[in-house]
Amino acid sequence: MDDLEALIQRISRLPGLGPRSAQRIALHLLKRKERDLVPLHLALTRVINTVHACPECGAFTTKRERCALCQDDSRDKTHLCVIEDMADLWAIERARCFYGQYHILGGVLSALDGVGPEELRLDTLISRCKNGAVEEVILALSATLEGQTTIHYIKAQLAPLCVQVSVLARGMPVGGEVDYLDEGTIHTAFQARCALE
Template sequence: MAQAVAGPEIERLIQLLARLPGLGPRSARRAALHLIAKREQLLGPLSEAMRVANERIVVCETCGNVDTSDPCTICRDPGRDSSIIVVVEGVSDLWALERAGALRARYHVLGGVLSALDGVRPEHLNVDALVKRAAEPGVREIILALNATVDGQTTAHYLTDLVSHLPVRVTRLAHGVPVGGELDYLDEGTLSAALRQRTAF
C-alpha cells in the first residue's frame, strides 16, 4: 500500500482536484504542486475567487444558466430575440453557442438528456419550464441544440412531441461535415448525416 508523501491538507487538495473533469490523480498532483509553487500568484487568488463564486453564483430560474444574478444577464438582455428559444443540455453548451456569436436568442438549459441506461427520466430534467416558456405569446421557434448522440436524439424527439400542440416551429442543429473537416477523418455517422442533409450549392 502506497504511503502518503504529503500532509493531509495537500492530499485533500489533490483529491479534490482529481474530481474535476479531465484531471486524473497524476494531473491533480501536478496541478496541486503548481498551485503550491505559485502560492502568491495563483493559490491565494484562486481560493478567494472560489469563495466569492460559492457565495454569489446562482442558477437562473428562467433559463437554468449560472450567473451572479437571477434572472441572468442573457435573460435580462433586451437585445435578445425573445421569439427564439435555444434548448441545450448543459450550461457549457450554452456558453459554447454564445462564443460562436451566431444567434442572439434566449436559452433553456435542460440539465441533461433522457437516458434509460443512466436512469434519467423527464422529471429529472427542466422540461416543464420549457413547455411553459414555449407557450408564451411571441415564441415562434424552439431550436433543439442537443448533442448528436442516441440520448440527445431521443430527448429531441420527446421534446418535439411535448410541444407539438403549440404554434411553434421546432428545428434542430444541422449535423454533418464540420468547417475545415476532411472526409477521410470523419466517422461514418457524420458522413451519413451530411449526405442526408445535403443542400443546394
C-alpha cells in the same frame, strides 16, 4: 488522511485530471501560496456565495434574479434555443449567429446515466413556450443517441403548443475532410445532400 492528500484526491476528481496532474497542481498551489492558492480559494468562495442558476433560462449568473441575457431586451424573444449546458451557450455566443434566448436543459435523457425527464428543466421550457412570445424552439442538442431521444421527447411535449420546433443541420463540419469523417457523419451527409443550383 492528510490534508494535502485530501486536496490531491479532490483535485483528481475534476474532469480531465488524474492523480499525477492533481499532485502537480496541488504542489504548484502550495509553492505559490499567496500568489495562486489564496486567490483560487477566494475565487471559489465568491462563486459559492454569488453564482446561481437563472430561474428563467437556467444559465449560471451572479445577477440577483434573471441573468443578463434574459434581461436583455435587444434579444429576440420569439426564438428559443434549447441547449444542454452553459458551455453550449458560450460556444453559440462565440459563433455570433443566434440572437434569441436560451433555455438550458441541464443534460439529455439517458437511461444509462439514469437521467429521466424529471432531471431536466422541461417544465420551465413548456411554461416559457406557453407564456407567449416564443414562435420557434431550436433544439441545439448533441448529435448522439441520447440527444436524438431527447429531441423526440421534447417534440412530443411541445406538440400541443403553437410553436415551431427545429433542430440543427447535420452534415460535414466546416473544414472537415471526407477521409477523416466517421461513418455516421458520412451517412448523414449523403442522406441530407443538397442539389447544387
